[in-house]
Each structure stands twice: as C-alpha cells, then as structure tokens.
Amino acid sequence: MSQLLQLTDDADKAVHGDAQRVLAEQVHDYGDSGPALWLIDEANVRDPLELMTAVRQQPSPAAYLQPILLLTAKGGQSSLSCRAADGAVSPESFDSSHWLSHFADLQRWIAELPDPNETDGQTSMRVLRHLASRHLSIEPMMTAQMPSGFVYPPLLPYFGGAAIGTLEILQFLETQQFLEAEFSASAYLCFHCRSAFLAFEETCKQCESADLDIQELVHHFRCGHVAPIDEYRNDDKLSCGKCGRDLKHIGVDYDKPSLIYHCRSCDHRFQEADVRTTCFACGRRTAPENQHRETINRFRLTPLGDNAARFGVESLFTHLLERDIGLVPWSVFQRFVHIEQSRIKRFGKTRSTLLFLSIDNMEQIYAQLGARAVELFEALSSVMAGIVRDTDVVTSREERFYLFLLAETGLENAEVPRERLISRLTEVMSANLSANPRLESHLLELTEDVDLEAQLQSMASRPRD
Template sequence: MNDQIIWILGSTKNLDLPYPIRWISSEKELPKEDCFAIALDLNNLQNYFEKVTALRQRKTYRFTPIFYLGKSDRFHADIFDGELDKESQTVALAIHERIQLIPFTGVLEDRELFLLSYLFTRSTLMVHGHLTPSFTNGISFPLLKVLFGENNGVDEWNFLQNMVSRDLLFQEKLVDEIQTCPSCHSGLLNYKNACPNCHSIDIQVQQFIHCFSCGNIEPSTRFLRQERLICPRCNAKLRHIGMDYDKPLEDKSCNQCGFYFLDAEVIIICMNCSKNTPPENLVARRLYIYKLTKHGEFLARGIEKKIQTHFNNFFAFIEFEAFFSIIKWQIKLATRYKDLHFSVLALKITNEEELLNELGVFHTEKLLAEFYERLRHVFRDSDLASHGENFVLFFLPMTDEQGCQVLLNRIQEFSKQQKLSMSEKKLIVHMGFITSEEVTKSQQDAEYLIANLHSRIDSA
C-alpha cells in the first residue's frame, strides 16, 4: 500500500511521529475502500469498544491495523494492534504483508476461518478472556465480540474449545476457572445455605451445650439461668466443661423445623434459568489464553493439504488388539450365559476425498468435526471404540438388534442433514452391525465377526 497514512479519530494535537497522519472527527470521514491504518484517541472516546466493533463489521476494514492513543482497558488490549508510537508504521506494514498471504476465499463468511486469518496477520496476537458479570455465561472474549459483533449469538468458550479439539488453536496458559449451570451454561449462580433436614434457608448460627447428665442438646441461651448454666431438662448445674458438659460441633439451627446441624446444605440456583443444581453437578469451564497453531496457520494461508481432524480427536480409542481380545472374551461369555448380550457396530465415511476436492481442507474438517462431535454424544461411556484403516468399531455392551437399529437411525438422520451452507455436499456414512445372538447362533469367531462387518459396511 503506497499511501501509508495513519488516520487518527479524535481532537487534533501535535504528535512527534516519523510518518504521515491525518486527523478526523468521525469514522464517516474514513476512505470507503480501506486505509493503511487507523488510531483512536481514547482520551476523547467514551465508547471506543463500540467504535472498533463497528469498524470491524465493515468488510474493507476487517483486517485494517487499529492503534490507540491514551490509556486502554487491560481487558481490551488485544482488540488493538498496540499504542500509537514511532514503531506503529512498521507494525502496520508487517500486518499488511501477512494480509497478502491470505487467499480470502470464504474468509469473511466463516467465523472460524476469519479468526484464524486475523490471528495469522498478527503474529504475536493471542485470544484473551476474562470473567465478568456483564454476560450470562460469566466469560467474555473481547476480541471475538469485536470481530463477530457484540450480539453474535456464539457461545464463545465452546467456540474456542471446539477449535482447540481440531488443533486450530492451542491453550497457551490457564488463567481462571468458572463453575457454570449444566442446563444453560450460565456463570451467574446464587449460592444459598439451607437446612439439610427441611431445606429452608431460615437458619441461624448459635452456640450449643450438651449436658452429660441427661444428654440434652440445646442452644446455650436456654441453659442460662441467673448467670449460671443449668440444664433446662434435668436441672443439673453445669460447672466444669468436659466434666459436666461440652460444646458440640453443631453450631447452626433451623428456625422452621428446629433441626441442629454442623454443615449447611448448599443450594445453587442459576440466575439465568432458575434451575437448582447440586454443587457436584456444576460444569467447570476453564479459561485459557489461546494461540494459533501451525495447522491453523496453514489453513488460514490455504496451504494445508491434509485433513488433521480424525475420530481420535473426539473418542478415547483402545488398541485394536485389546479390542479384539475383548470381543473374543465376550463371545465366550455370551455363548455360556444367555442373558449376556452385546453388539459390534462398524462405521465408515466413504466420500472424504470427494469432500476434500470440492470444499477444501478447512470446510471438510469443519464438517467432519461437527459430525464427530454429534456422534460422540450418541454413544455411552460404557461403549468401547477402536479403529482400523478408514473405519471405526464400537463395542456396545447389553445392546440388542433393536438398540443397534435405533442407534443407526439416529446417526443416519443427522449425517444426512449435515452439510455446509456453501455446498449441497453431504457426508456419506456406511454402517453395519452384528449382534452376539447372531454370532453365537452361527458359531462365528472374532475373526469372522470383523470380516463380516467389513462386508456389511462395504455393501451398505
């Protein structure tokens, strides 16, 4: 870009800078077809976050370097390309050089590809987040709000974690953690102490006394009589602690049911969806600083040619030899004990190469990742997974033919529906299964079972 002027939005003042600048009072004065760089004078802008967001929504300014004058909020540091100083022109030139390496095909239409491309153009930039009560999920990633718009409808934490699972982003550093509602993932939770007997929150802290003579336990105020401790039940005079009486660990009482207790029950109410959740059922979301990976960089530049997203990014596979041994053992059990049964399901995606040729690596990976993620939620924790060359095997304990058919129908249903808006191409998934009943009736061994499954998915 020959015209290397930095446009500054704010009130004119003298700046000692070694490059040309131009002052403007409104973003409307900016060139329509992009400019070399922009700077915002934060001393005169109360709503600078909204200004940067509005600029990033303009197609020609999606990647334009934006600097600042004054003092920026530490949480918003990564929405700028740094403070305006004598080196800003050099920084802007480096960004423009990297912009030239982006193919731009579909970049602005896909949020993931846009983020990868933006991070690539800023070689040291990372995605930072922070905890905040301003949003229901309790987490905010300012850079994502600037790039995608403030009301983008994206679960930002889940969005970034999904990119991590596909090796597009790397978790550089753990920053914090927040407990969230398992129903709506809100981080705005209300913690209440309640009576473990009747669950009322009408409880109070007070001291108790335990009379050794009759075993009576009551609040200490009921033992006080004429400045002496006298048991209200047996009238014993309590003179020496440890001999006549002691003070129990219980230090709380319920004003509703009169129950005495030590530890209150913790009731957690989501302030977004109003659902109650026990503490052990809360979902922890860890907050990281995210960095672009080499795979993400290659996709942004359009030079990645191999698919890196595979089943093993989403499933905990066991070695095929171990899987095979389990099947042999289960066949013996099913032959001897008729009430034990299982099934083995095989799955294969047959048009991966075709998708790759038409959609490219990035969009094919995205389609596969969405399929794998949905597939992961179909299977149970007790199901085992293994894989061979271009196919996956699932061992399904206590699953009969009817259960397998339900499973197949669910997988076929969402695989047929799944496609990218930019193309009519869909995943073609071939599946087959065999039940222990069929195996024992025909007296098949494990080797024949696997071979049988191969033929079934090939002919599906």
C-alpha cells in the first residue's frame, strides 16, 4: 500500500486529510520507504516546481519515479506546475483511494525494475525511465516563464526546475534510437545564450539607427506623381503637389505601392530597411539570419528505449572505450589486480602502479552537446587509446571513475602518462564545453594491501563543485 505524503516548505501549514507532512529537506529520508503518493498543495507553498525537484533529484528510481499529485484550485488546467506533476485536482475533489488506484500500474512498473533501489547517476536514464514508467509521449509547451520559450514540463524537476539541458538530453536519446522525434514547432533562439526572447527592429542602411520615420508612398494615377503621403496632405484631404488635383478614392485616383523610410539620425531616405535582432537576455545584436533556428519536437519512446529504461543501458562512452582500448568489466579488473598483488607478495620485485581518474562533468556533455556528444566521446576515447599501452588494464565505474593498472611501471614512470592523459583530456573537453572540465587523478603504488573499493569510496566522497 502506498504512503500518502504531503510535501511542504512550511512545518506550520496544514496537510490534507490523512497525509503525512514532509518538508523538502526530509524527502531523502523517504527514499527507501516503499511506494508513495506525493501531494503538493499549490496554495500553501512558495514554488511547487522546487518541491517536485526535491523528489525527482533522489538517487534511485524507487524514489524519484514516485507519482506527484498537485492540489490546485485550477483543477487540472495547463499551467506549468500542473503539467509538471503526474496529475492535478482541486483539494475539494481529491479522493485518496481513487488516486492510489490510478497510480497502481506505475508502482508495479517501478517494482519490476531489476534493482529499483540502485542509484541512477545519469540524467538521461532518469528521463528515459520517467517516460517509460508513465507510457508518456513528451510534448513541448510554449511559455514566457523560461528563457528557451519552450519547455517539457514533466522533465523540469529533473533539471532543477530549469529548461537548460532538457532539449539536448532528448536529442541525445533520439540519436541512440531510444526516442522518436516528430516536428512540433520551430523557433529562433539567440546565437549566444539560446534565449527565445528577441526584439526585431528595422534600422537605417547607412548608419544602423533605429530612429526611423516610416511613411506610405502615394502614386497618383492621373499624372504619375509618386511621393510620401505627407506631401499630399492638405488639411483633411489629399491633394497632388504636381497637378493640384484632389485624390478621393484609393484604387481609383491613387494607390500606395510601398513604404519609404526616413532616418532621423542621418537624414537618409530608403525603401527597404535592414532588420536587426537584439536578445533580451544577453543584449547581443545581430541580423536575424545569424540567430539559431531550433526545431522543437515532440518525443515518444521506441521499443528499444522502453527496453533500455527497464533493464538499463551501457553508457555510450563505455562502449567506445571497450572498442578502442579493451575496457574490461570491474570483476575482471579486480582479478588482474589480485594476480598482480599475489606476484608482488611472492616475488617482491614487481612494481606496478594504479592510476585513478575521475571525470565529474560527464552529464554536462549530454546536456550541453546533445546529439553532438557522440563526437566528443569519440575524441576522448581516441585520447585514451593513444596513451594506454597493450599491457595496461583499464576499467570504469559509474561512468565517472576510470582505473588503470600500469603493469611493471613505477610511480615516477607512471607520472608521464598521467600528465599526458590529463593534459589531452582537458584540451579536448575545454574546446567543446562552456565550463572547465572537472578532472581529478592520482597515482598509487600497487602493494598487497591496497583496497580498490576503499580507494574509490575515498574519491567519491570528495566534495564536487
């Protein structure tokens, strides 16, 4: 039976019916407590999306996939918060037994995962599992509340309530054939910051000023005179300055074939103005054709994506490393290390070194580059392939930690490939990402008492920026 939990940001606010009050900072205490239905009363919280984020940022699918129901006076209307939740209902209409039954299929889907309490480190996998568990096709929503202009509301809590990275993750999943895209809309975004809020203005061809006076040109049929409409104005009527006749009926006496621009800054007159766009967010100014045209798609899960969501998927980078440097499973790596430790213990002459490498911003690659992440992963794999020797053994953990067993290599000699590896990885990542790569490495002489798990735990527990 699912627990009924009401999420709030104020310990003094009343909760609905039999629900148990939970503050945002207490959400992690309920991660392993079994099925739950989270309630959020929109009228009694500052930011519903912030509270949804507290649930969706939990580590395991058994926690972050739990359903969220929004209690709102809007009664299911299409606001951002309503569409980000798994459902919306007015507090007066809420029936706990109905909604617990409504989410029974979702709870069964979560329970049938091979290990629902295992940590999901990749946002891409979280997104995939959210869509699969709800049999959901994801639709873009046009909104002025987010800089991108379009959002996918149910996914916002996975990205901290912001739209940054959402589209790139969806595009990446499409390249892996986990999602299928269908055109929904197109939009022009700022070439620099990807904001959808652009001001369009006509400017002078000569001095680029936007201080323009725009008038209609009038063509008098009888005498062929063409001039700005101001030159025809005579009190409350139009009169031709060339022949003196009055112009009474458009289409009979005259027409208005085009416009004429007069720049108040430089006095230049012209018939076609240039157009410039200015971004409201970053202030950068350029011609419209230089802005980024983005196709906004709706996405639905493919059979391959559904299978990956249920049973997991090998990371793309791991697959490339297996191809390029013969990356081995963790259990095989442990066996190699154990054999090397046995040799050291028996003969006392072997000198081998362990190289520990962590790459903390792998998720940023998916979020920032989207479909182009494949190219960067190819480049990173190529860097490692150029440094790893045939006698070295390499493995990975959680797509963040990479361990190298450098056989018959002492600490001093191991420093050379370590420096080359960090230098080349930093160079490639810096050239492709907006933020500096977060790489950490250290060398450890292999002795018979080295504990691999303890070393990894030590690296994982270090603060991350």
